[in-house]
Amino acid sequence: MIPLLIASLSASLNLAATPAPAATAVSLSAESQPFSETWLRDRAQQMAQADYAPLTGKLPPALADLTYDQYRDIRFRPDASLWRSAKLPFQLQLFHLGLFFADPVSLHVVERGRARTMRYTTNLFNYGKTRFSEPLPDTLGFAGFRIHYPLNRKDYFDELMVFLGASYFRALGRDNLYGLSARGLAIDTAEPTGEIFPVFREFYVEKPAKGAKGAKHLVVHALLDSPPMTGAYRFDIIPGDNIEVRVTTTLFPRRSVQRLGVAPLTSMFLFGENGRRSFDDYRPEVHDSDGLLIWFGNGEQLWRPLQNSDRLEMSEFRAEGLKGFGLLQRDRKQSHYEDLEASYERRPSVWIEPREGFGKGSVFLVEIPSREEIHDNIVAFYTPEAKPAPGTPIRLAYRMYWGVKTGPRPFVASTVGTRTGSARQVGLAANQQKVDASARKFVVDFASPIPVTSADDVEAVVSASSGEAKNTRVESYPAIGGYRAVFDFVPNGSNPVELRCFLRRGDTALSETWSYRFTPQREGGK
Incomplete structure (x- = not known):
């Protein structure tokens, strides 16, 4: 439901709304603190040495009780975007707390090695028809943020990437619409004991340089937390026909887990050319991705068409020296979907290219039964053979490519x-x-x-x-x-x-x- 809401919020950016007071640009705290990657790694390690402290998620009742449509009516005001007035190559817009998003994330801007906090105020948002009986507190905070960049036209800042909900994020290549999602980490997916969803608690966004030097590179740091482990993340974001996201992380286990999911991808597959018999639907196909591609160390490339079974399915593909894997949307013909609103033919594919820490292990594919397209029911990730050991850091690095044409250049059919x-x-x-x-x-x-x-x-x-x-x-x-x-x-x-x-x-x-x-x-x- 969260991925669908992200797409819905994006689509509603330009809807007409009730007039509101003049927007106030995103402001930063007067106080600052030193920041570096080493500092963030040390902080993650220190957290892992202490017991997990869950977030309270106590919202004012007026926000906690919002309906889907009421929350969707709360939109960030584009003229308040961070770095808009400075005419930098990237802009940031923020998400309001409420509905599914009860836990605030701490958002910071890093400049010259110091971090300052983004401050919440109601003037940053247009609340549409949503009204509150009492003023919202200025200490509320934010649910997440999105990055804008002139991807398709030089004179318009398109939505490029969004971080919202647990450790979820999504990105767009040129002429894409939001489809599948990624996560910072997946833990114990499809295990009988239940899945654990880590969360990004803090973000540190480096202020981009002005001019050619900063035009195609934005760096985002994140602090991840969960009961079994913590992590320090760095995302190097490079827009283009296919957006490239370079991910590096150091994980710090508190305890071992049954299944560690690295570079997890989450998608939706309702039916395709081979599985629509049980669906009474005018559309020939409904899916964000149609297959899993794996490139093994021996050079073999394997294509696994996705299915929507009537029971949970898990497939494991042993991989040593893994060259890459991804969930792809290969079918790009509009006539194969016939959905003029969803436009599934424009959903991005995502390819994962390992760079560090991918030794012996397996690629897992989880297919969950679903009867509605609002549910993401496909998960793919890499799991190392060695189980995480408490107190032993895990260093990982990989590159993600989001877009229409991602993955290895085909040298065979x-x-x-x-x-x-x-x-x-x-x-x-x-x-x-x-x-x-x-x-x-x-x-x-x-x-x-x-x-x-x-x-x-x-x-x-x-x-x-x-x-x-x-x-x-x-x-x-x-x-x-x-x-x-x-x-x-x-x-x-x-x-x-x-x-x-x-x-x-x-x-x-x-x-x-x-x-x-x-x-x-x-x-x-x-």
Whole structure:
């Protein structure tokens, strides 16, 4: 619900509202304190040596009881944006507390090695039709902030990135709309004991330089806290067609956890070309991402189409020397979504490129059942093999790329479509069918980065953890500049089956590896 609200707040920036007093630009405290990355790391380490102290989250009743629409009506006034009058290359706007956002975050500006606090005042916001019986206290604070930058036009400061709620953040490449989210850290996701959601308690934003030097680089520091561990984060934010976010962090465990989720991504997948049968919806597809791409240390690239099952699904992909992973939105055709408001074809993909601390471990994919698109039901993250040890810092660094074209440049054919259906041959009676009635036909499309003239001598290599693949063939597919692999799969029982397929000519691989979890009873088998 929080990611949907972020998108809704962004969309409402330019709505007409009740006139309000003249805006007051964001002001900073007169007092300042020394700041450095070393100071923030020391602070995180000191916190980890003490017991966790949860935030109270005690809002004035008037804010705690706001409805969704009432909270959405509270908007930051653009003319009050931090650094607007100074004509710096970046501007900051702030989020009001209320509704889901009960815990204030401490926001600071860093200049010449000293940090000053951003001060709350009601004049920074337009409250629309929302009214309060008593004045709000000046000590209220903020829920989060967003970064603006002239991304699509030189004369307009577009929303570029937002930090709001727990350790969630989102970013945009050129001509994108908000879609999937990232988090600072995920802990014990899908564990029976319940997931723990760390929070960013403090932010320190370095004032950007004026002119060319500061035009394409903003640095944000954050202090993370949770019952099991703390962390000091640095985000180097570089706008462009694909926004690059360089993340470095040092984590300080208070105690061990079952599953540490590094570089976690959270997305929404309701249905695609292969899963809309159970949805009565005019739209062909509804999703922010359509697959997980993993680039292993041995050079293999694996594509896992996302699914919306009727039960929780968790997949683990062992990875040593991981080169990258990400949740991508490969399908960019508007006609495949037919949603003129949501425009899912404009949602960004996110690619994670490890830089430090990614040794032996696994990439996890969690798929949560969902019946509505307001819920993020997809989670992907990396988990190191070694469990966190209390008192032992964990140093990590990775780069994130948000945009339309992210991930490694394809050097082999990429999966662009997955479809299944009955393997029954039309026109033949049941006793004449060549495969069992439980068999399913799989059609997998691969788009090639190089021109394809023929499918001669191209083989689809299909493997299954159980059951049998039959009637395998490969056809050229001129409309996508690639190939179509077709095979019938006969399951052996009702347990989930792991399927894999890739194309080759002789000893040369022509495609990435398509990976799919098939559950016979769920997808039509007996």
